[in-house]
Amino acid sequence: MRIEWPDPEGQEIVERLFAVAVALRVHFEETAADVGLTVPQAHTLIHLQEPQRMGEVAAYLRCEPSHVTAIADSLERCGLLRREPDPEDRRAKRLLLTSSGQQLRDRLVARLFESAPIISVLDADQRIELLSLLRTAQSAAGSDIRH
Amino acid sequence: MRIEWPDPEGQEIVERLFAVAVALRVHFEETAADVGLTVPQAHTLIHLQEPQRMGEVAAYLRCEPSHVTAIADSLERCGLLRREPDPEDRRAKRLLLTSSGQQLRDRLVARLFESAPIISVLDADQRIELLSLLRTAQSAAGSDIRH
């Protein structure tokens, strides 16, 4: 990013974290495309390990509910999920994966994690160290996956 | 992300890194919006610390050259940059910031770094540790900033 900054060490951390973010994003896009999904479709599929109400999916994706309708339409057309009425609230619908949706989700998740950039280079000790730092850093802030 | 996985520690690292990526992305979007820029406009401005050829900017943004034309048009209309002919190749044009573009870039960069999420929670020792891990992890792979 090449940025001037009074605290060069803090700067480098942010730059490198941005680079991590980019690498993960590209990794996600490529993996989704590999299994024939767009990015929002892949995010939705990943989130549907258990059936979820559409509004809940919209909150997860940080988008308008109307957009979830469109994503669900496309995934339903592909036979990857079904809508079912929510037994607790007849206004709401729950999205749930079909068996082929479940299979595709498994493949997607496996590929996403098996070749994730960055961590593969670290040895066991370094991983533990990194994990501990990430836990500390994130203990305050809460966040979700997003495209 | 809630994902089943044989190596729970590796899984948690990847999940947390995804969360970092999301947080940084949101931070970037908000900061860009704060100074009145869209995400691609902000990325372009940041990259123009020195004048760059449009094709070079396209490579940096990982987009088609025709899209850089559109971004440059909008930033030029705002008076933030100028096109100048590349002295070394009359086919090419270089984008360079006007003084108000330079000012806006400085403000943007300052805000981007001053309140970056995650690191602000860590103390000096932890920062050094994190930085060292990031350096190790990224020594192999090269990557750039992207939306």
Place this chain on the structure above:
DNA sequence: AGAAAACAGTTCATTCACTGAAGTAATCTC
């Protein structure tokens, strides 16, 4: 030197993710 190929940027049509407003049906509140 001169013709052909490759290249830098632009224009335009189109795609796709996403928003926002209006509508329908079900549930909550008083």
Place this chain on the structure above:
DNA sequence: GAGATTACTTCAGTGAATGAACTGTTTTCT
């Protein structure tokens, strides 16, 4: 039980991004 709120849908519109066709410039090859 009337009125407000909520869950999803429909539809029109925005904005980021692509890809093909075009102009002008440089490179390459003989």
